[in-house]
Amino acid sequence: MEQNVIDASGLLAISTRLQRLSDQIRRDGLLIYKAFGIDFQPKWFPVLYTLYKKSTMSVVSLSDEIGYAHPSTISLLKELEKEKLIRSKKDKIDTRKRLVELTEKGKTLLSTMEPVWQVIIKATEEVTNTENNLMKAINEVEAALQEKSFLLRAQAYMNK
């Protein structure tokens, strides 16, 4: 009985729990990069890694790829441009588009990060490979939400 109350509280506070965990991991991530003497912020990862894989992308396609609203991507790109890790140029065909790519400095940084990534990946695996795997759980939940939103699911229960 009391267990139900606790479960309810946990479920209702799930966004809070997720955010706290996110903050915690990000702070430690930053410390790990520092310990390796690398000037890199965890929040840069999705943008830089995507450009590393895909070479050249427009702002919106990059945003879609990493799952961010485009203004968030723009502000990350501003930082990365200031750090000279990326550069951008106009698309000759569709002049609305700004094409973004890694600079040499960016490519060099990403390759020097390889060993750090190995460490982070191992530590993350160690922490998340519990009975219920967190990464897989996130993937599954995101897939479920894509199929039918939280709000629609709730509304189905409301109409009963």
Place this chain on the structure above:
Amino acid sequence: MEQNVIDASGLLAISTRLQRLSDQIRRDGLLIYKAFGIDFQPKWFPVLYTLYKKSTMSVVSLSDEIGYAHPSTISLLKELEKEKLIRSKKDKIDTRKRLVELTEKGKTLLSTMEPVWQVIIKATEEVTNTENNLMKAINEVEAALQEKSFLLRAQAYMNK
């Protein structure tokens, strides 16, 4: 092979993924309350629910209970006080302490929220009860981090 790259990328971007999911769930939570015509923000939940369970608490003990830094709690309490959902009084014994409790309005709101919670709980269960249960995964990861931090685990790999 490609699968490994995707996994590595996912693991490295874990804080980003967690935060995005958190944002998404919170936004939908707000919409659900709105749909019920209840003036309630998801972020209020941990504070109000804890006060509902424990009656009266100081600012710091409340913060510890919900796992927030105390300034975050103070700013939530300010909002809740403005909404007249909570009130506070000095601790007669230890005058440094501010004791916080629900007002009648707060208690009434929480009881009218009971049916909404049921809907949210059901929708959340539906979304999170996949093969790897998200709530359980969070609990497991938080327990693992409490035992040994992410940074310490990474450092163990660095020294090899």
Place this chain on the structure above:
DNA sequence: CAAATATATGTAGTTAACTACATATATTAC
């Protein structure tokens, strides 16, 4: 019991995402 330390609360400023709105260019439809 006075000084040093610890604890409780509070304020100011930061961060990293967001939404809403604005503008420029491209595409589609008549």
Place this chain on the structure above:
DNA sequence: GTAATATATGTAGTTAACTACATATATTTG
């Protein structure tokens, strides 16, 4: 081929957590 619509980018302001610092009161120690 022009008008209407859609798409791409950008700016401004918001949000909800945080850290760092400041102050007041309690507790501990010599």
